[in-house]
Structures are given as structure tokens and as C-alpha cells.
Amino acid sequence: MRKFGFLVGLMILSLVAVPAMAAPVTIKFSHVVAVDTPKGQAAEYFKKLVEERSNGEIKVEVYPNASLYDDRAALEALSMNAVQMAAPSFSKFTTFVPQLELFDLPFLFNDIDHLHQVLNGEVGQKLLNMVEKKGMVGMAYWDNGFKQLSANKPLIKPEDASGLKFRIMSSKVLEAQFKALAANPQVLPFSEVYSALQQKVVDACENPLSNFYTQKFYEVQTDLTMSNHGYLGYMVVASKIFWKKLNDDQRALITQAMKESTEYANKLAVELDEKYLAEIKTAGTTKIHELTPEQRKAWKDKLLPIYSEFYDAVGKDLIEGALAAGK
Incomplete structure (x- = not known):
């Protein structure tokens, strides 16, 4: 009997001595675009890197096409740690970080190199830091390319946009941009754009080529102007609650994977x-229209006066800093 009790005691001690297996860390990554876009591919690449390098200790579940949340709902979910990562367009942040409307300013960037100098420099870091007050950690910027104008008529001169109803993301800068062209800006969710164009609720829009093609806007727009007038990018953010729960090694692994995924995303955006x-x-x-340097300058000259309207909201220092990076 004593021998049996001794064995039972040993069994209990052995169970106590063995540490419980730690549950894997799960990252729910929500976004609203198709898998075959630069953002969709970059999210999948991030998943691959993180899961391989963590040996399965960190799982990444990617939810594309707004299958879990749209971008606005995702930001609320992030603040409560209901999702751990998202990559909304800048317009979704501007109610609490209006400085991000910097990227909506038309013809702000000379080219892709100028853009990346801004994103990777002091201006870009300041903007990443600004989302912390809403319970998020700014991780990176992912490109989706420069925006082009489309309509059911050629848009060659600024006057050609007059009277057209343009779908826009929610942005005071974009409203001012199209009002300066005597056009009518209409805020619509991205998921409704195709049907709105098809049903003539709106006449025209602005999109990077990846969105224009993957959403099949070429079926409902007869003309596309290669204006490169604006930048559409995404800020990748993590839940601050989630980030604080990670250990140093996990944060380092995720940070490095994000850095490599960003390089992948931005290279892919150009290729796509x-x-x-x-x-x-x-x-x-859809007929493609390439603007001459003189025609592009006419658009730029028409739109540059709106910059001063946003010196207070965006910050004159940020605008001037972005412009200076291109000189």
C-alpha cells in the first residue's frame, strides 16, 4: 500500500514538473482587397515568413476581400485586439490622424524614388508614430502604386473633368481636388464602386492599375488616363494590446518579416x-491615354493651389518636408 502511494506521489510530481505547452500565438490579419493584388500577396508572404521562422509558434490567418472586417471596422477591432493586424488605406486613419491626408495631395511626388524617400524618412516615421494614440503600432507602408484617372470620356485637360461625378475615398483633400476641377466628388465604399459605375451612379474614379484591373473597372470605363497624380498606399498596423503581450524575440521576428514583406510588396507593386x-x-x-509633360503640368498647375488649404490640418512642415525630399 505504501509502495502504491509512493508511486502515485511520483506521478503527481512528474505532472507538476512538466510545463504546459504554450498555445501558439495567432495573428488575424484583415484586409479588403483581392489576394492577387500587391497588398494581398504581401500579406501571404508575411504569413509564410512568420510561420516558417517561428516553427509554427506564431500562426497568421489572412482574411482578404473584407471577409472578416472592412477597413473601418478593422481599426475598431484592432483597438480591442479582436484582430491583430490590418493594412487600411490612409483615408481610414484620417479622422484621428488627419496628417495622413498628406498622401492625398495631388502631384506631391515626382516619382517612386521621391515617394520612398518620404516614407522611409523623418516624415514617414512621424506619421507611423501618430497612430499609437489609438491603440495601434505603426509597422510599415505598403505601396499600391500611383493613381490614374478613368471615365467614359478622355480626360486629357483639367477641363475634361468638369461636371463628372468622381468616386472618392473619404478625404477632404480628395474632395478639394475634384472640386478644383469643377467635378463632383462622391464618397463610396470600394466594394460598391463597380456597380456604381455600371449603374451610372458615378461617372469616373481614380485608382492604381492593380485595383482598376482586379476589380474589372475596365468593363465599365472606356478611358484611362495615366496621370500618376496621387499615391495610394496602406499603413500596416498591429494591435498595441497584442504587441505588448509578445516577448522580445517574437517582436523581433515579426518586425524583420514585416521589413522583408514591405520590400516584397513594393517591388511587386511596380511589376504588377x-x-x-x-x-x-x-x-x-478601355483606351489608354498617356499625358505629355505639358499636359501633366496643366493638371498640376490647376491643383497645386489646394495645398495651402491643408497647411493647418496636415501640417505645413510635413508638406514642405515631403516636397523638399524630391529636390
Whole structure:
């Protein structure tokens, strides 16, 4: 009997001595675009890197096409740690970080190199830090390319936009941009744009080529102007609650994976722009218009006066800092 009690005691001690297996960390990553866009591909690449390098200790569940949340709901979910990561467009942050409307200013960037100098420099870091007050950690910027104008008529001169109803994201800068062209800006969720164009609720829109092609806007827009007038990017953010629960090694692993995913995303955005432009041309339903330097300057001259309207909201120092990076 004593021997039996001794064995039972040993069994209990052995159970107590063995530490419980730690549950894997799960990252729910919500976004609203198709898997075959730069953002969609970058999220999948991030998942691959994190899961491989953590040996399965960190799981990444990617939810594309707003299958879990749209971007506005995702920001609320992040603040409560209901999701751990998201990559909304800048417009979704501007109610609490109006300085991000900097990127909506038309013709702010000379080219992609100028853009990345701003994103990777002092201006970009300041903006990443500004989301912390809403319970988020700013991780990175992912490109979706420069925006182009489309309509059911050629848009060659600024006057060609007059009277057209343009779908826009919620942004005071974009409202001012199209009002300066005597056009009518209409705020609509991205998921409703195709049907709105099809049903003539709106006449025109602005999109990077990846969105224009993957959402099949070439089926409902006869003309596309290669204006490169604005930048559409995403800020990748993590829940601050989630981030604080990680240990130093986990944070370092995720940070490095995000850095590599950002490089991947931005390289892919350039490559896919070329691919999608070729696909749009092949579809044959949309005529492509390339602006001459003089024509582009006419658009720029028409729109530059709106900058001063946003010196207070965006910050004159940020605007001037972004412009200076291109000189």
C-alpha cells in the first residue's frame, strides 16, 4: 500500500514538473482587397515568413476581400485586439490622424524614388508614430502604386473633368481636388464602386492599375488616363494590446518579416502595374491615354493651389518636408 502511494506521489510530481505547452500565438490579419493584388500577396508572404521562422509558434490567418472586417471596422477591432493586424488605406486613419491626408495631395511626388524617400524618412516615421494614440503600432507602408484617372470620356485637360461625378475615398483633400476641377466628388465604399459605375451612379474614379484591373473597372470605363497624380498606399498596423503581450524575440521576428514583406510588396507593386497595364490593353475595352509633360503640368498647375488649404490640418512642415525630399 505504501509502495502504491509512493508511486502515485511520483506521478503527481512528474505532472507538476512538466510545463504546459504554450498555445501558439495567432495573428488575424484583415484586409479588403483581392489576394492577387500587391497588398494581398504581401500579406501571404508575411504569413509564410512568420510561420516558417517561428516553427509554427506564431500562426497568421489572412482574411482578404473584407471577409472578416472592412477597413473601418478593422481599426475598431484592432483597438480591442479582436484582430491583430490590418493594412487600411490612409483615408481610414484620417479622422484621428488627419496628417495622413498628406498622401492625398495631388502631384506631391515626382516619382517612386521621391515617394520612398518620404516614407522611409523623418516624415514617414512621424506619421507611423501618430497612430499609437489609438491603440495601434505603426509597422510599415505598403505601396499600391500611383493613381490614374478613368471615365467614359478622355480626360486629357483639367477641363475634361468638369461636371463628372468622381468616386472618392473619404478625404477632404480628395474632395478639394475634384472640386478644383469643377467635378463632383462622391464618397463610396470600394466594394460598391463597380456597380456604381455600371449603374451610372458615378461617372469616373481614380485608382492604381492593380485595383482598376482586379476589380474589372475596365468593363465599365472606356478611358484611362495615366496621370500618376496621387499615391495610394496602406499603413500596416498591429494591435498595441497584442504587441505588448509578445516577448522580445517574437517582436523581433515579426518586425524583420514585416521589413522583408514591405520590400516584397513594393517591388511587386511596380511589376504588377506593368502587367495590369498590359492586361487592360489586351482587354481592348478601355483606351489608354498617356499625358505629355505639358499636359501633366496643366493638371498640376490647376491643383497645386489646394495645398495651402491643408497647411493647418496636415501640417505645413510635413508638406514642405515631403516636397523638399524630391529636390
